Amino acid sequence: MKIESFKLERYFAEYEFSTKYLLSSSDCDGYSLEYILNCADTNELKLWHELKFGYTDSAGSLFLREAISAQYQNISENDVLVMSPGEANFILMNVVLNEGDEVICTGPAYQSLYQIAKDLGCNIKFWYPASGTTYFYDTSDLKRLITKRTKLLIINFPHNPTGFIPSESELNEIINIARINNILLFSDEMYHQLVHDRNSNIPSVCDLYENSVSLWGMAKSFGLAGLRLGWIATKRHDLIEKIVSFKDYLTICNNAAGEVLSYIALKHKEKFIEPNIEKIVRNKHIFMNFVNHNSDLLEFSETKAGSTALVKLKIHCSAYKYSEKLVKETGIMLVPSEMFEYGDKHVRIGFGRENFPEILNVWQKLINDQCY
Numbered sequence: 372m373k374i375e376s377f378k379l380e381r382y383f384a385e386y387e388f389s390t391k392y393l394l395s396s397s398d399c400d401g402y403s404l405e406y407i408l409n410c411a412d413t414n415e416l417k418l419w420h421e422l423k424f425g426y427t428d429s430a431g432s433l434f435l436r437e438a439i440s441a442q443y444q445n446i447s448e449n450d451v452l453v454m455s456p457g458e459a460n461f462i463l464m465n466v467v468l469n470e471g472d473e474v475i476c477t478g479p480a481y482q483s484l485y486q487i488a489k490d491l492g493c494n495i496k497f498w499y500p501a502s503g504t505t506y507f508y509d510t511s512d513l514k515r516l517i518t519k520r521t522k523l524l525i526i527n528f529p530h531n532p533t534g535f536i537p538s539e540s541e542l543n544e545i546i547n548i549a550r551i552n553n554i555l556l557f558s559d560e561m562y563h564q565l566v567h568d569r570n571s572n573i574p575s576v577c578d579l580y581e582n583s584v585s586l587w588g589m590a591k592s593f594g595l596a597g598l599r600l601g602w603i604a605t606k607r608h609d610l611i612e613k614i615v616s617f618k619d620y621l622t623i624c625n626n627a628a629g630e631v632l633s634y635i636a637l638k639h640k641e642k643f644i645e646p647n648i649e650k651i652v653r654n655k656h657i658f659m660n661f662v663n664h665n666s667d668l669l670e671f672s673e674t675k676a677g678s679t680a681l682v683k684l685k686i687h688c689s690a691y692k693y694s695e696k697l698v699k700e701t702g703i704m705l706v707p708s709e710m711f712e713y714g715d716k717h718v719r720i721g722f723g724r725e726n727f728p729e730i731l732n733v734w735q736k737l738i739n740d741q742c743y
C-alpha cells in the first residue's frame with residue numbers, strides 16, 4: 372500500500388523544532404518526568420523504580436488496561452488495546468476496510484483519519500460543519516451522506532481543528548444514525564474531557580454503542596505526547612483480535628516506561644487534565660481580546676472544547692502564503708488550512724502553550740508595523 376504524505380505532519384517537521392514560537396500546536400506543553408513522579412504514590416513509585424525493560428504484553432500490561440477501563444462506564448480491561456494512536460488508526464482501517472467501501476469522516480480532519488481509508492481504495496465522503504464563523508456539525512447533513520454502502524463513520528469530538536463538541540443528545544443522535552444503518556462508528560476522542568466548561572463533557576462512544584471503537588491517549592488531554600501511548604476501547608472483540616495480530620508486524624508491544632508513566636497519569640488524571648483546561652481557557656480569552664483588536668484581519672467565534680480553533684483570516688493572499696511570511700519574519704508558526712485541505716483562508720490556533728500571550732505580542736507588533 373502506498374500512502375500520500377501527511378501534509379500537517381510534514382509542515383510541522385519543517386518548523387516545529389527550528390522556529391521560536393508555536394501558535395498552532397494541538398498538544399499542550401509536555402509535563403516533565405519530575406512532575407509525573409511527584410504525583411505518584413508509594414506503590415506507583417515502586418512500579419517505576421522496579422521497572423524492567425523486557426517485552427510487554429501486546430495488548431498492553433494488565434495494570435494499565437485496568438486503569439484505562441476505569442475511565443469508562445461499560446468497558447473492562449479485555450475491551451482495551453494499548454498502542455500509539457496513529458498505529459491504532461492505521462491498523463483499524465486496514466482490518467475493517469476493503470477497496471470500494473464507502474467511509475464518512477468529519478471534515479476538516481486530522482489527515483490519517485481519512486487518508487489511510489482513501490489509500491486503501493475507499494470512497495471518502497466528508498461531513499463538514501455548517502458554514503459561518505461558528506462551527507456546527509448538523510446531523511441532518513450526516514443523514515444525507517449515508518447510503519446502503521456506508522461501512523464506517525469516523526467522528527472526532529472534541530474536534531481538531533474547529534474545537535466543536537456536540538451536546539450529549541446530539542452525540543446520541545449520531546449513534547442512533549449509525550445503529551439504524553448498521554454502521555461501525557470510529558470515534559477519535561483524543562481530546563476527550565478537554566472541555567472548557569465541565570458541564571459540556573460528553574460520554575465516550577464505546578460506552579453507548581456496541582458497534583463502535585473509541586480512541587483516546589496521553590498526547591492531548593494529558594499533555595504527555597512524548598509517551599507515544601494511546602488505546603482503543605471497544606466491545607467488538609473480533610476487531611480486537613484482528614488488530615492485535617496486525618500489530619505483531621508493527622510495534623509488537625508498547626514501551627515499558629511509557630506504560631508505567633501513563634498509568635501514573637491516569638491514576639492522577641485531574642493533576643494533568645485540569646491545568647491544561649485552565650491554560651486553554653486563559654489563552655482563549657486572551658485570544659478573543661486579540662481578535663477584537665484585530666477584527667480587520669481575524670474572525671473567530673468562541674470554542675467550547677479541545678485545544679484548537681480554526682480561525683478565519685480576512686486576507687487577499689492564501690493562508691499558506693500568510694503563514695510562510697509570518698514564520699519567516701517573526702518565527703511564529705501557524706498551520707494554514709491548506710494542510711487540512713480546507714480552503715486557503717483559515718489558520719489553526721493552538722491554546723495549549725504557556726508562552727501564548729508572548730507570541731500574540733510578537734504577532735501584534737508585526738500587524739502594527741506592517742498593517743497586514
Ligand SMILES: Cc1ncc(COP(=O)(O)O)c(C=O)c1O
Nearest residue numbers: 397456457481527531559561590
Ligand atoms: C484528532 C487526532 N487524532 C489522532 C492524533 C494522533 O495522536 P498522537 O500524536 O498521540 O499519535 C492527533 C494528533 O494531533 C489528532 O489531532
